[in-house]
Amino acid sequence: MHPSIAKRITVLDGLRARAHQATAEFYQKPGVQPPPLAPLIIVCPSGNNTFSLINRATGVVVAERFGHNNATTHARELEAKEAQFNVKQFGKFLSRWTLRVGITMTVLAFFSTQM
Structure with a gap:
């Protein structure tokens, strides 16, 4: 270069x-x-009053709806469902909790042997 x-x-x-x-x-x-964060689902017109709901992160068409109001309502529902506590978030929470408990027990064991 x-x-x-x-x-x-x-x-x-x-x-x-x-x-x-x-x-x-x-x-x-x-x-x-x-x-505010950008929306997760984008509503794009497909023609003949049909709208595609596209996942912004992957570019995959999630669903298709007739009518703009139906499409935007469904997009809001999908985003609300995505914001709920899911398995990945539970796994992260559980691993962090386990790590904290392990560190606390290690510290307590270390100080109990020092006394």
């Missing part, structure tokens, strides 16, 4: 990192609310 291009890439990486840091610092200030 040409040295000038490599230098430009490193400068842009540094600027990108600084922009992320500045954004995080800005939203830590009191009274500043972060913007």
Whole structure:
């Protein structure tokens, strides 16, 4: 790679990192609310009053509905269902809880042998 291009890439990486840091610092200030997250499901027209519900992360068509109101209602229902406590979240919760209990027992065992 040409040295000038490599230098430009490193400068842009540094600027990108600084922009992320500045954004995080800005939203830590009191009274500043972060913007809402982008929707998980996108409603796109397919033709003949048919709308496709597309998962934004994967690009897969989740469902198709007739009428815009039906499509947006179903998209909101899918997003609400996604926000519920699911198996992955339960697994993370359980593993963190187990790790904390294990660390606590290890610390207590260490201090009990010291006395």
